[in-house]
Amino acid sequence: MAADASAPTLATRFKRPSVSTALGLVFVAALVVLLVKEATVSPSQFAQTTLIGLTNGCVYALIALGYTLVYGILELINFAHGDVFMLGGMFTITFGTHFFGLHHGQGAATIPIVFATLLLAMLACGAINATIEFVAYRPLRGAPRLAPLITAIGVSFIIQDVGLAWKGPNYVTAPDVFPHSNVFSIGGVDYQWNHLIVVIITIPVLLTLLWLVQQTRQGKAMRATAQDKDAAAIMGIDVNRTISFTFLIAGALAGAAGTLYSLWATTVRFDQGFQLGLISFTAAVLGGIGNLPGAVLGAITIGLIQSWNEGLPWHMPGSDWTQSIVFSILILILVFRPEGLLGEKTPEGG
Amino acid sequence: MTEHPEGTHVGTQGGSPPETIGLRNRIRARWKELPSEQRAAVSIGGAVALAILLFFVDHALGYAVLTISAIYWINRLPPLPWRLAAQAVLVLVFLVFGPASFGILLAVAFGVFWVPQRQRIWVLPIVAVAAAVMYPFYQTKMFTIPVFGTWPDVATGVVMLVFVMMAVGLNIVVGYAGLLDLGYVAFYATGAYTAAWFASQQFAGQKCPKPGVSVANCPVAAIPKHNFDFGAVGLVPGVGGIHISVWLLLVLAGVITAFFGIVIGLPTLRLRGDYLAIVTLGFGEILPQIARNGDNLFGTGINLTNGPNGITPLDSMGFGNRLSDATHGFLPSSFLTCCKATRLGHQIQSTDVFFWVAILLLLVTVFCSLRLQYSRLGRAWIAIREDETAAAAMGIPLMRTKTWAYASGAFFGGVAGAYYAVFKSATFPGDFFFNISVFILCMVILGGMGNIWGVIVGASFLAYLDREGLANTGAWINSNVHVGHWHPNLEVPLYASGIYGLIILIVMLFRPEGLIPSRRRAAELHEGVHDEPLYDATHAGAEA
Numbered sequence: 084m085a086a087d088a089s090a091p092t093l094a095t096r097f098k099r100p101s102v103s104t105a106l107g108l109v110f111v112a113a114l115v116v117l118l119v120k121e122a123t124v125s126p127s128q129f130a131q132t133t134l135i136g137l138t139n140g141c142v143y144a145l146i147a148l149g150y151t152l153v154y155g156i157l158e159l160i161n162f163a164h165g166d167v168f169m170l171g172g173m174f175t176i177t178f179g180t181h182f183f184g185l186h187h188g189q190g191a192a193t194i195p196i197v198f199a200t201l202l203l204a205m206l207a208c209g210a211i212n213a214t215i216e217f218v219a220y221r222p223l224r225g226a227p228r229l230a231p232l233i234t235a236i237g238v239s240f241i242i243q244d245v246g247l248a249w250k251g252p253n254y255v256t257a258p259d260v261f262p263h264s265n266v267f268s269i270g271g272v273d274y275q276w277n278h279l280i281v282v283i284i285t286i287p288v289l290l291t292l293l294w295l296v297q298q299t300r301q302g303k304a305m306r307a308t309a310q311d312k313d314a315a316a317i318m319g320i321d322v323n324r325t326i327s328f329t330f331l332i333a334g335a336l337a338g339a340a341g342t343l344y345s346l347w348a349t350t351v352r353f354d355q356g357f358q359l360g361l362i363s364f365t366a367a368v369l370g371g372i373g374n375l376p377g378a379v380l381g382a383i384t385i386g387l388i389q390s391w392n393e394g395l396p397w398h399m400p401g402s403d404w405t406q407s408i409v410f411s412i413l414i415l416i417l418v419f420r421p422e423g424l425l426g427e428k429t430p431e432g433g
Numbered sequence: 434m435t436e437h438p439e440g441t442h443v444g445t446q447g448g449s450p451p452e453t454i455g456l457r458n459r460i461r462a463r464w465k466e467l468p469s470e471q472r473a474a475v476s477i478g479g480a481v482a483l484a485i486l487l488f489f490v491d492h493a494l495g496y497a498v499l500t501i502s503a504i505y506w507i508n509r510l511p512p513l514p515w516r517l518a519a520q521a522v523l524v525l526v527f528l529v530f531g532p533a534s535f536g537i538l539l540a541v542a543f544g545v546f547w548v549p550q551r552q553r554i555w556v557l558p559i560v561a562v563a564a565a566v567m568y569p570f571y572q573t574k575m576f577t578i579p580v581f582g583t584w585p586d587v588a589t590g591v592v593m594l595v596f597v598m599m600a601v602g603l604n605i606v607v608g609y610a611g612l613l614d615l616g617y618v619a620f621y622a623t624g625a626y627t628a629a630w631f632a633s634q635q636f637a638g639q640k641c642p643k644p645g646v647s648v649a650n651c652p653v654a655a656i657p658k659h660n661f662d663f664g665a666v667g668l669v670p671g672v673g674g675i676h677i678s679v680w681l682l683l684v685l686a687g688v689i690t691a692f693f694g695i696v697i698g699l700p701t702l703r704l705r706g707d708y709l710a711i712v713t714l715g716f717g718e719i720l721p722q723i724a725r726n727g728d729n730l731f732g733t734g735i736n737l738t739n740g741p742n743g744i745t746p747l748d749s750m751g752f753g754n755r756l757s758d759a760t761h762g763f764l765p766s767s768f769l770t771c772c773k774a775t776r777l778g779h780q781i782q783s784t785d786v787f788f789w790v791a792i793l794l795l796l797v798t799v800f801c802s803l804r805l806q807y808s809r810l811g812r813a814w815i816a817i818r819e820d821e822t823a824a825a826a827m828g829i830p831l832m833r834t835k836t837w838a839y840a841s842g843a844f845f846g847g848v849a850g851a852y853y854a855v856f857k858s859a860t861f862p863g864d865f866f867f868n869i870s871v872f873i874l875c876m877v878i879l880g881g882m883g884n885i886w887g888v889i890v891g892a893s894f895l896a897y898l899d900r901e902g903l904a905n906t907g908a909w910i911n912s913n914v915h916v917g918h919w920h921p922n923l924e925v926p927l928y929a930s931g932i933y934g935l936i937i938l939i940v941m942l943f944r945p946e947g948l949i950p951s952r953r954r955a956a957e958l959h960e961g962v963h964d965e966p967l968y969d970a971t972h973a974g975a976e977a
Contacts, residue, residue: 403722
């Protein structure tokens with residue numbers, strides 16, 4: 084996020100590629116060849132899994148943006164973020180089903196109810212996330228960097244058990260309200276409305292967020308705080324308030340993701356936030372943590388990789404290994420390119 | 434952060450003005466201003482009131498509060514006539530009226546604290562070790578602790594010791610070297626699977642007794658194909674598989690795990706603290722998945738780990754027939770089939786023998802850990818933890834030193850994992866979840882990062898809670914706490930991980946140095962240290 088101290092010259096811009104870069108390129112090229120082969124073997128299945136991957140990627144993007152926003156401003160990996168997402172799903176079930184009586188087959192009345200639920204879940208999750216920051220992270224401002232990280236793990240476990248106490252240890256079913264009819268069906272490739280709705284809702288949320296961070300006064304304050312808290316405070320920015328606001332936004336994104344995911348997958352369980360959270364965190368790292376467009380790019384990449392791995396028939400490890408593949412990507416990126424795909428190689432921004 | 438005239442940022446104590454910011458500090462300041470008699474009156478009155486209140490919930494709890502208060506005030510009496518007399522009276526009261534075992538415990542504790550400070554450093558560990566070794570003999574005769582119930586049985590004791598070993602190992606990585614490892618469970622799994630591979634029938638394979646006939650077409654029952662036996666005890670002849678003596682395996686598991694730690698560490702240890710934590714978490718998630726899917730590795734049909742069914746049974750430990758005969762059965766030939774002897778009114782069980790061996794292993798671990806702490810390497814770890822750049826400038830090889838920390842921590846994790854697998858006689862992939870990593874981390878944090886005694890206390894307490902304590906506490910709450918006719922019906926063990934999370938949160942917020950802090954670590958946590966750079970200095974130099 085920080086600006087480069089030195090002007091880029093030709094030599095720094097086009098470095099001699101190192102061995103690891105070459106190996107990485109060879110690896111990526113091999114994967115591309117494999118994918119092209121897949122696409123020619125069974126094109127319709129390839130297209131189908133790609134579309135599912137895009138939908139998955141949109142949900143991951145919403146979660147990953149929360150990680151990236153918080154990391155950008157506090158340099159803290161907020162482990163509890165995935166669990167706030169899980170709470171979002173549970174809020175959706177409580178608000179939607181119990182308050183508004185949301186159920187399958189309500190016709191056009193579904194749309195305002197889903198939007199009201201979405202807004203309420205976003206509000207609740209934003210408030211929870213800001214509270215977590217106030218209670219658990221703010222007292223540790225200025226402590227060694229690992230202290231809030233350890234606290235975040237503790238908070239994550241606490242929230243998981245809140246979910247466990249709230250909805251029990253089994254999967255909770257959310258109402259299946261998104262229509263399953265086809266948007267289009269070309270040559271055996273079906274794209275259903277319930278996938279498209281996730282994308283349709285995600286995109287304006289992302290655009291609003293970008294506008295918020297890049298165009299508004301509050302966004303400017305956020306970017307200033309991310310770059311240098313002391314200098315921002317000298318310039319009259321209320322740093323604590325800005326950080327709280329960032330957590331609020333991140334929580335609201337997690338809430339939105341929770342609503343969409345729970346209505347799309349129609350199940351919620353207390354421990355799903357942690358796994359999905361780690362996948363989304365990988366996405367944020369892949370795109371360059373602290374970088375908003377990077378988080379979206381990384382999330383869609385991870386979503387595609389996941390669905391190709393699980394959905395394609397030919398020489399793919401399959402869903403048993405998804406977790407390992409995602410974490411291998413995480414490790415490889417952190418070891419060989421910690422600044423991610425889009426991040427800049429600066430000491431702060433890494 | 435405050436400036437220090439000495440120019441160091443750790444190790445300086447005091448000098449800062451008493452903080453009066455925050456409600457907690459203001460109450461504390463106000464409390465300190467009161468005259469001592471008033472404080473004593475408030476304290477004793479409060480204790481008595483609390484005891485009366487708790488008496489209605491559970492009689493034993495009321496007595497416990499009174500006893501703790503009494504011990505506190507007895508220790509403030511002038512030593513020679515009064516403290517000794519009061520202590521004797523208290524012990525006598527318990528010997529006559531209350532649980533006599535508690536009276537004996539009190540007498541031993543008081544006795545230890547009459548030993549002068551200089552000798553106490555030796556006496557206290559010796560008494561503690563002796564009490565631990567004798568534990569199987571008096572465990573059933575001990576009093577019932579309020580809320581927590583009966584004393585943990587010996588099998589729980591073995592698990593506690595194993596987890597203490599792991600926590601001491603993790604303490605080397607997190608406490609000494611300051612590298613946050615969120616995937617310690619990977620080392621535990623490596624140790625456990627090493628023991629399982631080399632002391633079970635896992636790699637027996639099958640062949641037909643008739644030469645040249647495949648297993649599928651075999652007219653008689655197939656027999657194991659591979660059979661390698663090296664010093665294992667208690668084997669049925671011709672059982673097949675690799676069977677190496679478990680004593681050797683403990684060392685082998687440690688070495689293999691340490692090697693694995695180096696393999697993980699070499700590429701990742703140059704990362705900054707939080708990135709390193711994430712990478713270790715990644716390894717901690719990948720490894721159990723390999724164990725889970727390892728019955729048909731990548732569709733090749735290789736059965737490495739037997740998948741979700743795990744590997745079971747494992748060979749037992751033992752000293753073999755020759756040593757057993759030479760000592761007239763004092764050293765058991767095999768732990769599982771041993772021990773018919775009755776000593777001190779207690780028939781020795783095989784669990785007891787596992788318990789004693791675990792104590793031995795833990796003593797070795799603690800000895801190594803203490804020796805490492807004050808060695809050249811240990812001081813290098815502390816230097817890196819405090820300021821990586823300064824340490825590098827002083828000529829400490831960062832990568833090598835960190836890798837050694839990883840390898841040492843991994844070694845003990847591996848030994849503990851192997852021993853636990855042998856004790857359970859099984860290894861399942863379901864044992865190696867992220868929760869375990871956080872659980873062990875929680876032990877280190879609760880006890881006090883960097884202080885081995887604190888880690889031992891924290892680890893024993895949490896491991897006890899995990900095995901028995903939470904269930905007992907839950908049962909106590911459900912039976913004793915009620916409002917009118919309403920009884921809570923809590924399943925406390927279900928919320929174990931949330932309770933550990935709460936412990937982590939409370940400790941990090943209110944006492945980040947843990948229960949028994951290392952003074953140096955406490956100073957760092959309160960004053961903060963310099964941020965680590967993204968790359969270490971040597972790496973950045975190599976790239977430029």
